[in-house]
Amino acid sequence: MRIILVGFGVVGQSLAKILLSRASDLYTLYGINPKIVACLDSKGCAISQAGLDLDRLLEAKLSKGTVAAYDECQSQLSLADVIDGIEAELLIEMTPTNLDSAEPGLANIISGMRSSKHIITVNKGPLALAFPSLVELANHNNIKFRFSGTVGGGTPILEFAKRCLNGERIISFRGILNGTTNYILSKMEDGLKFNEALNDAKAKGYAEASPSLDLDGYDAASKLAIMANWIMGLKVTIRDIKREGITGIDLSDIKNAAMNKNSVKLIASCDNKRLEVKPTIIKKVDPICVNGTLNAVTFCSEYSGDKTIIGRGAGGMETASSIVRDLIEIREAIAEDVL
């Protein structure tokens, strides 16, 4: 399978490492022989119809800061040029999330779909802002579109709901979808003030320098929008979600909750089409009451009650592993189509 990688940051590099270490496995277990024919980052690109050497690609990025250093004659082709000049079946979109315009991810995905490439993305922006129309475009072009990594990182929250609970109606769900805020709230439960906990999260690399996406609930809301579309069939965007972040929480709120064996968590919920992200007091014995950077979601189903899934919500290797899952699923779906 010939693949174009768009974006080569932490996730892209982790993916390259997994593909290197699992090459024989992917072939023998799933019949997948991935060949990276192009890789673009913000400074340029590397292309080879015969397939790029992933060790050299990682080395170029590490030593020179861009994949364009892969070749002597550095290439400045745009994605449109690459799509015109290179044959490929799959495009993997891994540019940074932008929740205002969804760009450049949205344009990349649309270009890929229009040129009949299957798409895997780990970029929440395009889906949070345009899920219904992207799914429509994918169906119209008869291509496979997968995005496991947009919710839960390496934890297969979307697949769990879609593939493991398909015997039943899911009535509602709620959970912790943002690891950064959960880390901060957990640290506050250990006694740190909000600003101390935030600085600790920054020091550990869990929070960005401008952490508003996390703190104000935009990240959780974007994941909630994706889940509402994919799992519940609602046609919504991030703008349909009522949203409140954690910046108004102080230590006394946390302490009061703790006295009653409760915790304050940033909970995203979907209940009777009501979509909301807000700080919520939950019982410490509630299965979604997890600490640190963990994510957790409880699905309430019609006949068999609540089911909870817990795991890491972010991380390069984790998110890259979700791309491999999507790759396997697309391979299997294509094989079925051919039959």
Next chain:
Amino acid sequence: MRIILVGFGVVGQSLAKILLSRASDLYTLYGINPKIVACLDSKGCAISQAGLDLDRLLEAKLSKGTVAAYDECQSQLSLADVIDGIEAELLIEMTPTNLDSAEPGLANIISGMRSSKHIITVNKGPLALAFPSLVELANHNNIKFRFSGTVGGGTPILEFAKRCLNGERIISFRGILNGTTNYILSKMEDGLKFNEALNDAKAKGYAEASPSLDLDGYDAASKLAIMANWIMGLKVTIRDIKREGITGIDLSDIKNAAMNKNSVKLIASCDNKRLEVKPTIIKKVDPICVNGTLNAVTFCSEYSGDKTIIGRGAGGMETASSIVRDLIEIREAIAEDVL
């Protein structure tokens, strides 16, 4: 799809209720039109090649204690007779679990497989004692064999591991697989002595009159054997599992653990081919540290860390919902074969 039901206790009756309430759903969403052509319980059977009326079947069982009361001329046919005389594509085995001989479930499943029927079972006995040979027989006869309900009741533990984590190697797993013992240990954490907690579990219907299967760890070990085969590809039976129950636990063990923010849980684990069920001290913040009758399993994967699934481990409706999941999966697998 024509179906033979073997066993019509709580799970079988719950299944009939779900099939009644979801008939149109199953047809429109999945193309499944289930027709129950025979139903056997320990006292007799009801048969109709045209399909049994499930309302009347439930009424017969409720009022007369056996499905044989469905017709005026009560039928005493054996499963072998039924299989010879009735055409069907699927057999659903729901007789009580027997961990000594696995009968009558084992013979029922083998009869069904030999007559080329797809099989769904919720009976742990045959799988705990003969998993490798049953899978071989299923493959030899080219039939679909599903058993979601044997582990986790309505909580899709087996599917989660098999379908959602397939991008990665699962290195190990551990969890709480028996709700009865977990309920007793939770009650002991609330201050009850072992016998008080056991009596409470009996009063609530969580424990049998002779609860050795649960208390001595046989039930958890049988589920562990099934998981080790299905998820890890080990060829083992319940006899390969080191097993210790909870009857040796007293209140002081629980209290000592609680003082260090720990709990005592009956943990089933599979690590480097080492298979074990035993009371284990775990941290209260560990995601698998759930209370009451809940089940919880953490899978440790190669690239994306630990993933935990939590839900109810038993119950008629819960287990019946797992049968519906299996039914949908078999329907989809057959459709693929036809293509």
